[in-house]
Amino acid sequence: xxxxxxxxxxxxxxxxxxxxxxxxxxxxxxxxxxxxxxxxxxxxxxxxxxxxxxxxxxxxxxxxxxxxxxxxxxxxxxxxxxxxxxxxxxxxxxxxxxxxxxxxxxxxxxxxxxxxxxxxxxxxxxxxxxxxxxxxxxxxxxxxxxxxxxxxxxxxxxxxxxxxxxxxxxxxxxxxxxxxxxxxxxxxxxxxxxxxxxxxxxxxxxxxxxxxxxxxxxxxxxxxxxxxxxxxxxxxxxxxxxxxxxxxxxxxxxxxxxxxxxxxxxxxxxxxxxxxxxxxxxxxxxxxxxxxxxxxxxxxxxxxxxxxxxxxxxxxxxxxxxxxxxxxxxxxxxxxxxxxxxxxxxxxxxxxxxxxxxxxxxxxxxxxxxxxxxxxxxxxxxxxxxxxxxxxxxxxxxxxxxxxxxxxxxxxxxxxxxxxxxxxxxxxx
Numbered sequence: 560x561x562x563x564x565x566x567x568x569x570x571x572x573x574x575x576x577x578x579x580x581x582x583x584x585x586x587x588x589x590x591x592x593x594x595x596x597x598x599x600x601x602x603x604x605x606x607x608x609x610x611x612x613x614x615x616x617x618x619x620x621x622x623x624x625x626x627x628x629x630x631x632x633x634x635x636x637x638x639x640x641x642x643x644x645x646x647x648x649x650x651x652x653x654x655x656x657x658x659x660x661x662x663x664x665x666x667x668x669x670x671x672x673x674x675x676x677x678x679x680x681x682x683x684x685x686x687x688x689x690x691x692x693x694x695x696x697x698x699x700x701x702x703x704x705x706x707x708x709x710x711x712x713x714x715x716x717x718x719x720x721x722x723x724x725x726x727x728x729x730x731x732x733x734x735x736x737x738x739x740x741x742x743x744x745x746x747x748x749x750x751x752x753x754x755x756x757x758x759x760x761x762x763x764x765x766x767x768x769x770x771x772x773x774x775x776x777x778x779x780x781x782x783x784x785x786x787x788x789x790x791x792x793x794x795x796x797x798x799x800x801x802x803x804x805x806x807x808x809x810x811x812x813x814x815x816x817x818x819x820x821x822x823x824x825x826x827x828x829x830x831x832x833x834x835x836x837x838x839x840x841x842x843x844x845x846x847x848x849x850x851x852x853x854x855x856x857x858x859x860x861x862x863x864x865x866x867x868x869x870x871x872x873x874x875x876x877x878x879x880x881x882x883x884x885x886x887x888x889x890x891x892x893x894x895x896x897x898x899x900x901x902x903x904x905x906x907x908x909x910x911x912x913x914x915x916x917x918x919x920x921x922x923x924x925x926x927x928x929x930x931x932x933x934x935x936x937x938x939x940x941x942x943x944x945x946x947x948x949x950x951x952x953x954x955x956x957x958x959x960x961x962x963x964x965x966x967x968x969x970x971x972x973x974x975x976x977x978x979x980x981x982x983x984x985x986x987x988x
Contacts, residue, residue: 566610569953576957580843588812591853601917609921613928637710644707649739666742675796678744705971712759712944746790758947791834845902845958848894852886857912864909866964885909906960941979
């Protein structure tokens, strides 16, 4: 059961998202329905087979024993580099061109009390040509921005042996991490922090067979309602009524039967329902975008078509703009390539085609299984550190390519995977 629990959790989650897509509160007209269903069956089947095969295969090398002293001693290094990454993210998100944000607390208070206003001001600044002017920093940060998330995993992993001063530093770091999202009125930063932290903590406790795991899981589940409710508050302040869903489809393929209207001062349950419907739209809309492209021919994007971030880097390196080749650009007039989500499947179809998607899922699941097995059997620190980023990838499957679409998560996935490969067959941590 311990070996296959991640597969069960991921598959149940993805099946629930498909159920919500077909029979949830938001109604979609699914294009190319038969091909959509066949591809989903193939992708899930190959995913399960890949995972099972990854678990069944044995390790050929003998694990060597090592202690945690060296990794534990990386606390301040990761803390400092992580702070630099947070500062870089703040500059990019807040479009701040400078070294010290003198209005930091002013923006934080505004984002907390008036998230809709904070978001609107940021978008107006962005449309007006606002920029952090940090292109070189952003390019170089690919090699160190992994520390932004790794420090969170690190201090959770070593929490019991940290002194009071280090624990306070970790809490301050967490505050600064979240403050960027609060100041900008963005949901994504807050959700990534909570999901990554929660999965990291649960992974650590599960591998260690902590007796309080079930209680902590219950507490985290209840605490998750806080960012969900805040998400609803932010969307309501942006003027996001349910009628917005239909307006996103020029083909008239989206509708909602509910006449629910959020009051000016909603109670907590109404806010949760409002948030649930919006989250359903956010998570599942990518499936609709995927259905739109299933009758199109592939224009290969050289392995860079799975995210707009990678497409920009390809343009920067080669001078060639491949964004117009993507499926998402070719259905932009029906489903905005940047305004709407297109699912992991649709984005990676640019690189591997529809036939290649099941094989890609097979490889991902095989890798996932090997990482999990090294975590359970070898006590791999880097294996455990990969679990939260992989689960975030799977959580966003119906929506977008979350991990490869942003420099922080891409850096984390690449660097920690490399360190895991370097250590998984040599050292027990």
